[in-house]
Amino acid sequence: MNYLRILLLAGLVGLASCQQGGTGSLPADTSPAVATVNGTSISRDFFAQYIKDISGKSVDDLSPEQRGTALDNLIRAQVVGQQAVKDGVDKQPETAALIELTRLNVLQQAMAERYLKDRKPTEKELRSEYETQLAGLAKTEYHAKHILVATEPFAQKIIDRLGKGEKFEEVARRESMDASKDNGGDLGWFTTDKMVKPFADAVLALKPGEYTHTAVQTQYGWHVIELVETRDLQPPQYDSVRQRLEQVVQAKKVKAYTDELLRGAKIEKKLDDAKKSS
Secondary structure, eight states, X not given: OOHHHHHHHHHHHHHHHXXXXXXXXXXXXXXXXXXXXXXXXXXXXXXXXXXXXXXXXXXXXXXXXXXXXXXXXXXXXXXXXXXXXXXXXXXXXXXXXXXXXXXXXXXXXXXXXXXXXXXXXXXXXHHHHHHHHHHHSOSEEEEEEEEEESOHHHHHHHHHHHHTTOOHHHHHHHHOOSGGGGGTTEEEEEOGGGSOHHHHHHHHTOOTTOBOSSOEEETTEEEEEEEEEEEEOOOOOHHHHHHHHHHHHHHHHHHHHHHHHHHHSOOOOOHHHHHHHO
């Protein structure tokens, strides 16, 4: 159990109680109390939500001993949370900001779930997203080797050595400062979008069996690259990525909804003014 998370939950309960004038219950929570702490109720529904949050299970899924331990932990956290409120910890800027950020995150998540409840992705939407994703995927995989060194002159000397017939793998094992040296510089199969741009551009300019005759600079150093072979990249089957597609479509729906809310909101940005006053 994440102790800090428990404390935060209990602290928020304590704050909610104080904001309601010490009524000792969360808004609209009329379920029976499973415990009281200094007159503040820990309701059955809140306890159930607490169990779900920390374990992903229901109260009934736990043994009596586990339920008792969980309740003891929540009571302890409630005691500490109440004391934190009494001591004004909730008024400290950093703590207050954390509580507010947590509140906003919870509200955003709850609002998204509510919005999506009756807006399940249709098969047409999923198929359309699948085609969109396929269009953006790389069509080719590349198998390459490289030798990484610290300076351009040294890289050029290596290119000269290769031109005189030295084996790429042997030079890589002796001279490369990359971990791939143990495999003769072999990087295996990759798509160019996984590589930094100068490296990717150099690979795309090569034909299988060729190596770069000019050193390629990246933030890692200077590379000599050999392209071994290429192959067509097989796209994933629709059924294998359907769950991921649902997440993407749902995220786009929520994004469109929040964009609409933003357009309807009156917003004034004062970041520059805040910088001037600080």
